[in-house]
Amino acid sequence: MRPPIEKILLVDDDPDDAFLLERALAELPVPIKFHSIEDSDEVIAAVTLHRPDLIFMDMNMPKKNGLECLQALQEQPVLANIPIILYSSSELASLMETAYAHGASLFFRKPSTFLGMVSALRTIVEMDWSDPSAIRARFYARDRVPDVRPEASGS
Numbered sequence: 832m833r834p835p836i837e838k839i840l841l842v843d844d845d846p847d848d849a850f851l852l853e854r855a856l857a858e859l860p861v862p863i864k865f866h867s868i869e870d871s872d873e874v875i876a877a878v879t880l881h882r883p884d885l886i887f888m889d890m891n892m893p894k895k896n897g898l899e900c901l902q903a904l905q906e907q908p909v910l911a912n913i914p915i916i917l918y919s920s921s922e923l924a925s926l927m928e929t930a931y932a933h934g935a936s937l938f939f940r941k942p943s944t945f946l947g948m949v950s951a952l953r954t955i956v957e958m959d960w961s962d963p964s965a966i967r968a969r970f971y972a973r974d975r976v977p978d979v980r981p982e983a984s985g986s
Contacts, residue, residue: 836956840883841867842874844892855948871895878910890919898933914963936963937970
């Protein structure tokens with residue numbers, strides 16, 4: 832039996848993205864505790880304090896970018912096994928390649944609509960995160976950005 836996702840931490844310098852993600856999570860059938868930080872320099876302290884089941888991290892932040900934060904977390908043995916989802920609004924396939932090369936569990940393109948965000952989060956939360964490498968293998972395909980947005984599949 833897979834462990835449920837009960838706590839999510841968002842690392843994003845944009846408070847609008849934090850608001851959107853929190854509102855979208857509230858639409859899911861299972862309650863999820865949500866914490867967010869805007870200052871990427873605080874990522875280790877926030878993860879240590881909140882012990883999230885999943886971390887969503889923006890690729891582009893002014894102090895430390897998502898890749899630098901990912902590396903900092905990987906260097907902490909007690910935190911290294913928490914699945915990290917790097918995301919961006921960019922369509923560049925090279926971002927996905929870079930995210931996976933640095934050890935991200937999943938690369939996620941921000942959906943363009945609120946309903947798209949709700950649907951994508953539902954899909955992500957329902958995944959079996961007991962083996963993040965299996966999720967990574969499932970969604971990673973060379974030269975193709977994985978897309979969990981409903982508008983991509985026509986739903």
